[in-house]
Amino acid sequence: MNKKQKYQYVIDYFQESMPIAETELMYDNPYQLLVAVILSAQCTDKRVNLTTSTIFKKYPTPAKLAKANFDDLFSLIKSISYPNNKTKHLIGMAQMLMEKFEGKIPMTVQELIQLPGVGRKTANVITSVVDEQPNMAVDTHVFRVSKRIGLVSEKATTPLAVEKELVKNIPKELIHKAHHWLILHGRYTCVARNPKCSICGLTEVCNYYKNVVLKN
DNA sequence: ATCCCGAGGG
C-alpha cells in the first residue's frame, strides 16, 4: 500500500466513524475561540470550558479584556496550566487587538502570530475553523497520531514538518475536518499511554501497531 | 510519573 492509498484508507475510516468532528471548546465567536485556544495549552478542553464561561461574561469583548485587572483575570484561570503566562498573554493580546487591529480578530496566520500568546498552532486553528482556510494546526495529538500511523515520514520531527506533509497529502477541502479527526482519535483512542488499538479501525495500516504492538 | 488542542525566550 502506497502513501496515497494509506491516506485514502484513513480518510475513509474517519469519514465513516466521525462524520461530524468539532472542537470541544465552547465558544460563540472568533474572539471567544481565540481566548479558549490560548488557554488550552497543556490543558484539557474540559478544564478550559470551566473557566471560559466566566471569562466571557466578565470580558465579552477585546476592549473589555484589554482593560482587565491582572489579578482579577488571574484568579479566574489560576487552576489551569501556566496561569501567569496566560493572564499576561490574554491581556497583551487584547491590547494589541485594540491598538493594531481595530478590536477585530485578524484572519491571516501572519497577523495572528504577532499577537502575544498566539503561535503557529493557534493561528492555524483560528484561520481554519473560523475562515475555513486550508491550514493544519499540529498539536500534541495530531503530531502523535500522524507519526504512529505513519502519515508522515520519520524525518518529520517537528510540528512544522508534520504540518507541511499533512497539508501536502490531504485534500484541501478535508484539512479542516482532518484536524479534528486526528485530535479526537488521539484524545479517545490513540491516547499517549497505552493506545487502545483493540478498538481502533486503523490497525491494518498503522505503523505503530505493526512495528510495536504486534512484536510484543 | 506522565499527560493535556503551546508559546516565548535563550
Place this chain on the structure above:
DNA sequence: CCCTCTGGAT
C-alpha cells in the same frame, strides 16, 4: 536545538 512556565487528572 534547548529550557521554562505550571495545575489538575490519571
